[in-house]
Amino acid sequence: MTEILWGSLITVYPFFSGIAAGAYIVSILPVLFKREELKEFSLLALLIAWATLITAPIPLVFHLGSPWRAGNIFIFPQSTSPMALFGYLWIIFLIISTTTIIIYNWFSNTAWFRSTVTALSVIGIVISILFSGYVGFIFGSTKSKELWYTPIVPISFVLSAIVSGAALVGLLYILIWRISRLRIDIQALNSLRKIIWWTLLLDVVFVSSEFIVKTYHPAAVWRPLSELFFRHLGLSYLGIQLIIGGIIPLIVLLFKKSISSPSIMSLMSILILAGVFAYRWNLIIGGQLVIEASPYVYTTISYVVGLLGEGGILWITSIFLVWAFLLSLALVIFPRWKVEVKLHD
Amino acid sequence: MVELAESRFIKLQEELPRLFNRWIEKKSANPRWVMVIDLTRCVGCYSCQASCKMENGVPYEYFRTHVEVIERGTYPNVRRVFLPRLCNHCDNPSCVPVCPVGATYKREDGIVVVDYERCIGCGYCVQACPYGARYSNPETGTVDKCDYCLHKLSDGEVPACVSNCMGGARIFGDVNDPESPVSKVLSSKAVATLKPETGNDPRVYYVGLEEATKIGPGEAIVINPKVGGVIRT
Numbered sequence: 001m002t003e004i005l006w007g008s009l010i011t012v013y014p015f016f017s018g019i020a021a022g023a024y025i026v027s028i029l030p031v032l033f034k035r036e037e038l039k040e041f042s043l044l045a046l047l048i049a050w051a052t053l054i055t056a057p058i059p060l061v062f063h064l065g066s067p068w069r070a071g072n073i074f075i076f077p078q079s080t081s082p083m084a085l086f087g088y089l090w091i092i093f094l095i096i097s098t099t100t101i102i103i104y105n106w107f108s109n110t111a112w113f114r115s116t117v118t119a120l121s122v123i124g125i126v127i128s129i130l131f132s133g134y135v136g137f138i139f140g141s142t143k144s145k146e147l148w149y150t151p152i153v154p155i156s157f158v159l160s161a162i163v164s165g166a167a168l169v170g171l172l173y174i175l176i177w178r179i180s181r182l183r184i185d186i187q188a189l190n191s192l193r194k195i196i197w198w199t200l201l202l203d204v205v206f207v208s209s210e211f212i213v214k215t216y217h218p219a220a221v222w223r224p225l226s227e228l229f230f231r232h233l234g235l236s237y238l239g240i241q242l243i244i245g246g247i248i249p250l251i252v253l254l255f256k257k258s259i260s261s262p263s264i265m266s267l268m269s270i271l272i273l274a275g276v277f278a279y280r281w282n283l284i285i286g287g288q289l290v291i292e293a294s295p296y297v298y299t300t301i302s303y304v305v306g307l308l309g310e311g312g313i314l315w316i317t318s319i320f321l322v323w324a325f326l327l328s329l330a331l332v333i334f335p336r337w338k339v340e341v342k343l344h345d
Numbered sequence: 346m347v348e349l350a351e352s353r354f355i356k357l358q359e360e361l362p363r364l365f366n367r368w369i370e371k372k373s374a375n376p377r378w379v380m381v382i383d384l385t386r387c388v389g390c391y392s393c394q395a396s397c398k399m400e401n402g403v404p405y406e407y408f409r410t411h412v413e414v415i416e417r418g419t420y421p422n423v424r425r426v427f428l429p430r431l432c433n434h435c436d437n438p439s440c441v442p443v444c445p446v447g448a449t450y451k452r453e454d455g456i457v458v459v460d461y462e463r464c465i466g467c468g469y470c471v472q473a474c475p476y477g478a479r480y481s482n483p484e485t486g487t488v489d490k491c492d493y494c495l496h497k498l499s500d501g502e503v504p505a506c507v508s509n510c511m512g513g514a515r516i517f518g519d520v521n522d523p524e525s526p527v528s529k530v531l532s533s534k535a536v537a538t539l540k541p542e543t544g545n546d547p548r549v550y551y552v553g554l555e556e557a558t559k560i561g562p563g564e565a566i567v568i569n570p571k572v573g574g575v576i577r578t
Contacts, residue, residue: 005481006466065466065486072446072465082440083469094487143439143543217560292477293576294413294428294567295539295558301572 002243004303007311009059012319014135015164016056018157021132022165024049026195028121040188041103041173043337047171049128050097051327057090057321082137088091089131096124105336132161139283146221147228147287152210156279159203164276166196171269174262176331180338189259197253200272204246207279220297224290224298232300233286236278245275249273377455378493380507381530382429384553386514389414389427393515394570395508398492400505407480409491410506414568415557428557429515431476431506432457433539433547438471440479449488451560453458455520455548456495461487475543475570493517 027045029035074091077084100120100169100249107113139148170192177184214225229237249268252258259265285303302333306312331337388472389412397403397410410431417424434457441449443458448464452459464487471479471488482489494504502508507517518525532538536550539558551557560578567576 005471063467064481065468065481066464069398069446069463069465072463076446076448076463078444081469082449083443083445083467084362086445093361100502125365136361139468142443144473144477273573288472291572294415294560297560297567297576297578298574300571316380 011313012059018161020052021128022162024128031121047330055323133158139332145287156206159189160197166267167272187343235331240278378559379552381516386512387427388512396509398507416451417565426557433549436546437471443473
């Protein structure tokens with residue numbers, strides 16, 4: 001029997017953890033790197049990071065064979081396992097982001113406000129990079145899977161995390177500001193565009209170079225991989241990940257004019273998010289589609305997502321709805337993001 | 346004549362565990378279990394695969410051990426090689442360090458086991474194993490694999506796949522005992538391990554492995570019950 005062990009639910013997790021890390025990094029740029037123009041949506045980015053961080057483990061827990069033992073990862077963590085890092089990184093990241101939100105909302109007039117937020121941000125940036133990178137390390141260190149086993153994966157996971165986080169911040173900034181009838185700050189959006197463009201460029205370069213290197217692998221290895229890239233993942237790899245989610249946004253966002261219309265920026269953000277999701281999908285699902293029929297004899301299999309059942313479209317949609325609910329709740333219970341905008345104006 | 350042979354076979358079956366137990370007590374204060382699979386003696390009867398499933402309650406469509414069939418040549422010059430696969434109980438296993446909760450570990454006697462009470466069923470070890478020897482058991486919610494029939498071993502019996510191997514292709518025993526059948530085979534025959542390049546130091550040895558693994562493009566077809574269908578190289 002051939003089946004994919006890590007299916008669509010596992011694909012959702014690194015997508016969410018990447019967004020959490022990326023949005024958090026965008027949120028602390030004004031504090032750590034004096035990018036004052038980004039203050040416009042730094043609190044929104046923090047709330048996005050927070051809501052995404054809480055949602056991230058949901059698909060993981062539901063995927064476990066014994067979800068009732070999920071706590072074992074906190075009780076018996078094995079130091080040699082990259083996966084065991086999850087418990088500590090997630091908890092620390094959650095504490096830091098929650099504390100920062102609370103301080104911003106209710107203690108911003110205190111004398112210790114600035115120094116505390118700076119200190120939290122310094123720890124937070126390290127944790128957020130580790131949080132998005134360790135997931136890549138889980139795959140990058142797995143030598144049994146030809147597609148995963150590369151040092152590029154942890155790096156490109158961090159880069160694509162920043163890209164996806166920044167793209168979602170940009171998208172929701174435009175959306176929420178339009179709904180709230182607030183003035184969209186083009187300067188802030190332009191700054192975000194530059195961050196997205198440079199990180200996306202690096203990400204595309206890394207992933208493409210990895211692909212090119214793979215074409216030079218021994219024939220026995222490249223043959224199933226080529227079948228994977230051009231047949232099973234043809235649309236999602238070459239189409240969505242590289243062209244739609246990579247090259248097109250790179251071309252469009254190269255020009256400052258692209259942000260003159262928020263609709264174009266929104267569309268590019270959606271394309272980038274689709275590309276990053278496709279990257280997670282292609283790596284995680286794709287890596288398991290090449291199987292060994294006998295030593296050194298490889299073949300490929302197919303994977304289709306169902307509607308119902310574990311990892312089905314309804315499951316994935318439900319997780320996204322939980323995330324949307326949590327974000328809406330955060331925007332209501334931590335209203336400072338609106339106040340900050342008014343102060344900024 | 347048939348009845349006599351049958352009664353002797355039954356007697357032998359009853360005697361084997363007792364003899365093995367006595368042998369363990371006599372020879373091994375510090376055993377290190379290994380298996381040698383002599384491919385020149387494997388007839389492809391699948392009794393190891395079937396007996397393992399029955400002994401360990403392995404769910405339908407999953408395997409702790411299975412037999413791959415490699416068919417080489419073209420008609421009429423065709424020959425089949427059978428390659429039994431199982432956990433290699435590696436000395437440097439990929440599956441052990443990746444377990445986030447330390448639920449899988451290597452015992453002093455060389456057997457890599459899963460602590461079913463601690464395993465959370467994340468499947469990371471399944472992904473990490475370069476031999477595809479593990480599976481996620483949908484009935485228990487944990488990962489499962491060959492443990493050399495630990496329950497039988499502690500009763501002084503050999504694993505089910507060994508006792509049921511009609512060709513005597515599976516040889517199991519204590520490598521620390523120079524008189525054990527495995528030690529004798531290892532010292533007298535040329536053996537090889539699967540994928541030594543992984544650096545896992547597998548401890549399941551094969552006699553006559555080259556014919557099963559040195560296959561060029563278009564040279565053979567492979568039938569693997571785990572994969573299903575026929576795969577052309």
